Amino acid sequence: RKEVEQDPGPFNVPEGATVAFNCTYSNSASQSFFWYRQDCRKEPKLLMSVYSSGNEDGRFTAQLNRASQYISLLIRDSKLSDSATYLCVVNGAGGTSYGKLTFGQGTILTVHP
Amino acid sequence: NAGVTQTPKFQVLKTGQSMTLQCAQDMNHNSMYWYRQDPGMGLRLIYYSASEGTTDKGEVPNGYNVSRLNKREFSLRLESAAPSQTSVYFCASSEVVGGDYGYTFGSGTRLTVV
Numbered sequence: 221r222k223e224v225e226q227d228p229g230p231f232n233v234p235e236g237a238t239v240a241f242n243c244t245y246s247n248s249a250s251q252s253f254f255w256y257r258q259d260c261r262k263e264p265k266l267l268m269s270v271y272s273s274g275n276e277d278g279r280f281t282a283q284l285n286r287a288s289q290y291i292s293l294l295i296r297d298s299k300l301s302d303s304a305t306y307l308c309v310v311n312g313a314g315g316t317s318y319g320k321l322t323f324g325q326g327t328i329l330t331v332h333p
Numbered sequence: 334n335a336g337v338t339q340t341p342k343f344q345v346l347k348t349g350q351s352m353t354l355q356c357a358q359d360m361n362h363n364s365m366y367w368y369r370q371d372p373g374m375g376l377r378l379i380y381y382s383a384s385e386g387t388t389d390k391g392e393v394p395n396g397y398n399v400s401r402l403n404k405r406e407f408s409l410r411l412e413s414a415a416p417s418q419t420s421v422y423f424c425a426s427s428e429v430v431g432g433d434y435g436y437t438f439g440s441g442t443r444l445t446v447v
Contacts, residue, residue: 228373243437254435263423263438273376307375309435320366321436325375 223247224322226315228310233331237298241327243291243308252311253284255293257304258326267293276290305329335359339424346414348444349350354409355443356424362437364430365389368401370441376423382407383430414446427430434435 226243233239243255253270266322268275270282281294291308308324337358346352359366363384368376368391376389382401396418398410407426411418421443424438 224375263440264436265438266435269435288443320378320381320430322378323368323375323376 222326223322224308224310225328226327228325228327230328230330233298233329235298235300235331235333237331238294239254239298239329240295240297241293241306243293243328245289245291245310245312247323248286248289250310253282253291254309254311254321255280255282256306256307256309256323257288259304262324269307272273284290288312290313298329300331300333303329337353337426337439338439339422339426339442341442342440343443344445346411346444348415348446350414351412352414354388354422354424354444356404356408356439358424358426358437359405360437361404361425362427362428363404364427365401366425366427366436367397367407367409368423368425369393371420379409379422381430411444412432414444416446418444419446420444431443 224245255267256264257267258264270275270284274283279296283292305324305326312320340442356435366381367379370376377393380387401409421441422423422441423441427436
């Protein structure tokens with residue numbers, strides 16, 4: 221089982237839509253969780269951290285369910301500029317992953333007019 | 334602008350050639366990393382350096398070596414390039430290993446081995 225798994229999509233949504241991405245992780249001892257955004261042929265950039273109580277940053281809401289080892293990202297009122305690949309990232313805990321970020325394969329989002 | 338700088342941005346090698354990818358950060362971060370990204374595979378950790386003077390293997394270290402030259406610089410060397418090493422390579426840094434603030438990435442090196 222992969223350490224971090226995401227639905228690769230692609231998700232194609234119209235402007236203004238709400239879209240949700242899901243992610244599961246295998247190591248229950250993982251401590252830190254993030255969503256990164258990666259534009260085509262660019263480097264990944266931190267979108268937001270994910271906290272146990274859930275957190276919001278403008279149109280973006282991230283949630284963590286430790287019991288189910290599940291992370292989600294909700295984007296409301298999608299914009300054309302939200303088109304990108306969204307990477308679920310977990311701070312590894314154990315073995316060679318300890319303390320280092322482990323990345324999911326990414327979910328592709330395309331927002332169309 | 335502060336950040337992580339990688340050179341070169343693009344490189345084509347013949348099988349068996351060697352090269353070094355350079356990475357430098359000016360954020361006074363302690364930890365640095367090398368990842369490779371392949372289609373459908375996500376980013377995979379090659380090597381990392383928790384602090385100046387230390388290096389450790391990641392998930393896919395075979396065929397690579399690294400040097401943490403000083404606190405700012407962390408280089409990745411391919412001694413004998415193989416087509417399987419065709420990939421996009423990203424260097425990243427963070428304040429510490431396991432920190433809660435995420436990583437800052439360089440813009441990547443696109444390497445093709447023919």
